[in-house]
Amino acid sequence: MILFFAYIGVAWNILGGYAGQFSFGHAAFFGLGAYTSTLLHLHYGVSPWIGMLLGGLAGVLLGLLSGFLSFRYGLRGPYFALVMLAFAEMLRLSFETWMSKSHPLGLPIPLKGTSLLDFQFKDKGRYFSIVLVMLIAATFLCHRRVRSKIGAYWMAIRDNEDAAEALGVNAFAYKLLAMAISASLTAMGGTFYAQYFLTLEVNDVFGVQISVEILLSAIIGGAGTVFGPLVGAVALQLLAEVTRVYIRAFSGFDLMVYGCVLILVIIFLPQGLLAGLRRPYRALARALST
Amino acid sequence: MTPALLALSEVSRSFGGVRAVSALSFAVAEGEIVGLIGPNGSGKTTVFNLISGVFLPNDGTLTFAGERLVGRKPHQTCRLGIGRTFQIVQPFNSLTVLDNVRVGAFRTIGNPRRATREAEAVLDLVGLAHKRDAQPPSLTIADRKRLELARALATRPRLLLLDEVMAGLRPAETLEMIELARRIHASGVTLLVIEHVMRAVMSLSHRVVVLHHGEKIAEGTPQDVSRDPEVIRAYLGEEYRPA
Numbered sequence: 360m361i362l363f364f365a366y367i368g369v370a371w372n373i374l375g376g377y378a379g380q381f382s383f384g385h386a387a388f389f390g391l392g393a394y395t396s397t398l399l400h401l402h403y404g405v406s407p408w409i410g411m412l413l414g415g416l417a418g419v420l421l422g423l424l425s426g427f428l429s430f431r432y433g434l435r436g437p438y439f440a441l442v443m444l445a446f447a448e449m450l451r452l453s454f455e456t457w458m459s460k461s462h463p464l465g466l467p468i469p470l471k472g473t474s475l476l477d478f479q480f481k482d483k484g485r486y487f488s489i490v491l492v493m494l495i496a497a498t499f500l501c502h503r504r505v506r507s508k509i510g511a512y513w514m515a516i517r518d519n520e521d522a523a524e525a526l527g528v529n530a531f532a533y534k535l536l537a538m539a540i541s542a543s544l545t546a547m548g549g550t551f552y553a554q555y556f557l558t559l560e561v562n563d564v565f566g567v568q569i570s571v572e573i574l575l576s577a578i579i580g581g582a583g584t585v586f587g588p589l590v591g592a593v594a595l596q597l598l599a600e601v602t603r604v605y606i607r608a609f610s611g612f613d614l615m616v617y618g619c620v621l622i623l624v625i626i627f628l629p630q631g632l633l634a635g636l637r638r639p640y641r642a643l644a645r646a647l648s649t
Numbered sequence: 650m651t652p653a654l655l656a657l658s659e660v661s662r663s664f665g666g667v668r669a670v671s672a673l674s675f676a677v678a679e680g681e682i683v684g685l686i687g688p689n690g691s692g693k694t695t696v697f698n699l700i701s702g703v704f705l706p707n708d709g710t711l712t713f714a715g716e717r718l719v720g721r722k723p724h725q726t727c728r729l730g731i732g733r734t735f736q737i738v739q740p741f742n743s744l745t746v747l748d749n750v751r752v753g754a755f756r757t758i759g760n761p762r763r764a765t766r767e768a769e770a771v772l773d774l775v776g777l778a779h780k781r782d783a784q785p786p787s788l789t790i791a792d793r794k795r796l797e798l799a800r801a802l803a804t805r806p807r808l809l810l811l812d813e814v815m816a817g818l819r820p821a822e823t824l825e826m827i828e829l830a831r832r833i834h835a836s837g838v839t840l841l842v843i844e845h846v847m848r849a850v851m852s853l854s855h856r857v858v859v860l861h862h863g864e865k866i867a868e869g870t871p872q873d874v875s876r877d878p879e880v881i882r883a884y885l886g887e888e889y890r891p892a
Contacts, residue, residue, distance in 0.1 A: 518741035
C-alpha cells in the first residue's frame with residue numbers, strides 16, 4: 360500500500376508539483392479508472408488489464424474536459440483546486456445514484472481464480488510486484504520529463520505563468536498535457552485499487568478523503584521533486600500504521616496524533632520532507648569535502 | 650527606407666475611462682534601436698503589452714514582419730520573433746539561473762542538452778555565467794535584470810522589447826547594460842527600449858518616440874527630440890540641457 364500511494368502521489372505530482380496546478384479532486388480520475396475497468400469486466404468480460412488502459416483513456420478524456428473548462432477560463436490556484444473538488448463530488452454523487460439501485464452494498468468483483476490475465480491473485484506479493492513496476496515506470500517517466508522541454512515549461516508555468524507566456528510557452532496546452540498524463544496515471548491506479556480489494560464502493564474511490572490522501576504523500580514528501588511522493592508515502596503510511604498499532608488506549612487517539620504530526624511537518628518543513636533531509640545532507644557533504 | 654519590422658497604426662487602448670494609448674502610430678525598421686520615452690503613466694508599458702499580446706487594442710492595427718499581431722497571445726507573438734523583458738523582473742524563482750534561461754532556449758531548441766548549451770552561451774554573453782547555479786532571489790537587482798534579458802534573448806527574437814532594464818542600477822552597472830544592449834544589437838536584434846535613464850536612452854537610440862498621456866508628442870533623433878520645446882515641457886524639465 361505504501362508503494363501504491365507513492366505511485367498515486369507521483370501521478371498527482373506531475374500536475375500539482377511540477378505544473379503547479381493544485382488539484383483537490385483527483386478522486387474523480389481515481390474512481391473513474393476503478394469503475395471503468397470493473398464495469399467493463401462485469402458486464403462485457405473485458406480483462407481488467409485492458410480495462411486499466413481504457414480507464415486510463417477515460418481519465419485522459421475527463422482530464423481534458425475538466426482542464427479545458429478550468430484553464431480556458433483562467434482559473435488558478437485555489438479556484439482551480441475547488442473546481443476539481445466539484446468535479447470529483449459530481450462524479451461521486453452521479454455514481455452513488457447510479458449504483459444505489461443495482462449495487463447498494465458496493466460492487467463486488469467475482470473471484471475468478473488467480474491467473475495473471477484476470478488480475479486477481481491470492482498471493483499479495485503479486486500485487487506488490489505489479490505496483491512496484493507501475494511506480495518505477497511512473498517515476499522514470501516523471502524523471503525523464505523533468506530535464507526535458509516539457510518539464511522546464513511546466514515548472515516555468517508553476518513559477519510565473521505570464522513570464523512563461525512571454526517566452527513562448529503555450530501555458531494552456533502544457534497545463535492540459537500535464538492534466539492528461541496525471542489523470543491517466545491516476546485512473547490506472549484506480550483499476551489497481553479495485554483489483555486489489557475486489558470490491559468497489561463509491562465513497563471509497565470518489566470520496567474527498569481519497570483526493571486528500573492522493574495529494575498528501577506528494578506534498579509531505581516534497582511536491583515538484585521526483586522522489587518526494589515516495590518519501591512522503593513511506594513516511595505517512597508508516598506513521599499511520601505505528602499510531603494505529605501502538606496507541607490504542609482511546610479510540611481515535613491515533614488519528615489525533617497522526618494529524619498533529621502532519622501539522623508539525625507542514626509548519627517546519629513546508630517544502631516537504633525531502634527538502635528537509637537535503638539541508639543536513641548538503642551540510643554534511645560540505646563538511647566532508649573541506 | 651526599408652519596410653518596417655514593427656508597425657503600429659492608429660492604436661488605441663482604454664482602461665475604464667482612461668485612455669492609456671491614443672491613436673498611436675510609429676514604426677521600427679529592422680536593425681534599428683528605437684527608444685520609447687515619456688513621463689510616468691504615459692502608456693509606455695501598455696504599448697509593450699499591446700505589441701506582445703497581453704492586451705488587445707480597442708482600435709488600430711499592429712503588424713510585425715508583415716503579420717498582423719492583433720489577437721495573438723503572448724506565446725504566439727514570441728514565436729513570431731518578439732522577445733520582451735518585464736519592467737518588474739519576473740524570474741522563475743524556484744529554478745536556477747541556468748534553468749530560467751533554458752525555458753527561453755526551448756522555444757527554438759527541443760533537445761535538452763543543446764538547449765542547455767544555448768542557455769550557457771547566452772549567460773556568457775550577458776555576463777551571468779558564474780551565477781548559473783544560483784537561485785534568482787539571491788541575485789542583485791542588476792543580475793536579475795541581466796537574467797530577465799538573457800531569458801528573452803534565449804528565445805532568439807528578431808525584435809527585443811526592453812522595459813526599463815536600467816532602472817534601479819548604479820551608474821557603472823548602467824554603462825555595462827548599455828554596452829550589453831549594443832552587443833545584442835550588433836548580433837542582429839532590433840531593439841525597442843523603454844527607459845527612464847535619459848542619458849542611457851539618448852546615447853543608445855537611433856530614434857526616439859515620446860509619449861505623453863498616451864499620445865505621441867514627438868519623434869526623431871535624440872538630439873532633435875531633446876530640443877523639442879513640447880517634450881521639454883512635458884517631460885524632461887527645464888534643468889535638462891543636451892550636451
